[in-house]
Amino acid sequence: MKMNNENEKLDQLFENFDNQWDVHELDSQHSDRFSKKLDLKKKKRNYSFIYAVAASVVVLLGVSLLYRNNDRPKELKFASKETKQTDSIFTVLIKNELEKIHEKKSPENEKIISDALKQMKSLDSDYDKIMHELEVNGESKPIIYAMISNLQTRISFLQSVLQRIEESEKLKNLNDEKTI
Template structure:
């Protein structure tokens, strides 16, 4: 060990005149502090970018899942066609709610049959929408779409009228028996 210490002492003695003993200028520490502060500021932006990217990914996932729950829209249709579809769809849904609200043991069979028929008309409408997406807007497809929508509305109106007539007949029969 003594031998090793002597080797180290000898090494330092050989390097004695080669040491860098220059003084730093007075602005050196200020420049160093500025560079250090700049580096710290850059690191803070990294966290902000990471958080922003995470938020964007989460929003994208949320939008993806919420869009799957909504009914399929007419993606390739013109503004007027989309507007027509949305107006008729609201009317049909409103009348469907009215039909379902009138459900009773006396008219349950009528309502169930009507709902079955509506499913059939809905599937036809989905086929028309598919044709619209595949072939684009053409007069025959638009006419078929509007015809289907009108048929569904008039069908629901007829069902409501029939239910009302059935209820009136029942009320008349009840009055006669009293």
């Protein structure tokens, strides 16, 4: 009985709204126009998706070429086997020290690292000049000594920067412990 009562109440409620409902029939061309608009939107979306994929592929290719060129070691075509070996050994050591420094990067030691990288650019520039001299004038003791000295200086510099960063971190940890 209760169900019937509820159904009657609902019927009475909707009787009052009979004149307010929108019951007009749509014209026959309405569905055709709607379908055409949907088709146009689908076509536009497909092209934009294709453009987005193409742009992504171009960016990825550009980035991969950039990294591939930067990672390729400088070849010393004009140098002896011993000079090439020396250069490659020192280059690996320098690269490892730079990676260690980048791993230590934090807001506290960011200034130290940025200053160190500026100094490294200067040392790299000096090294490039030495390599140019080696290429132009050939191998001679002064040029080889200058090359080795530059490589040793860069490694020593990077090691001292790492040591300074570690000392800075120890001081920060000690200060943190004292405040607790």
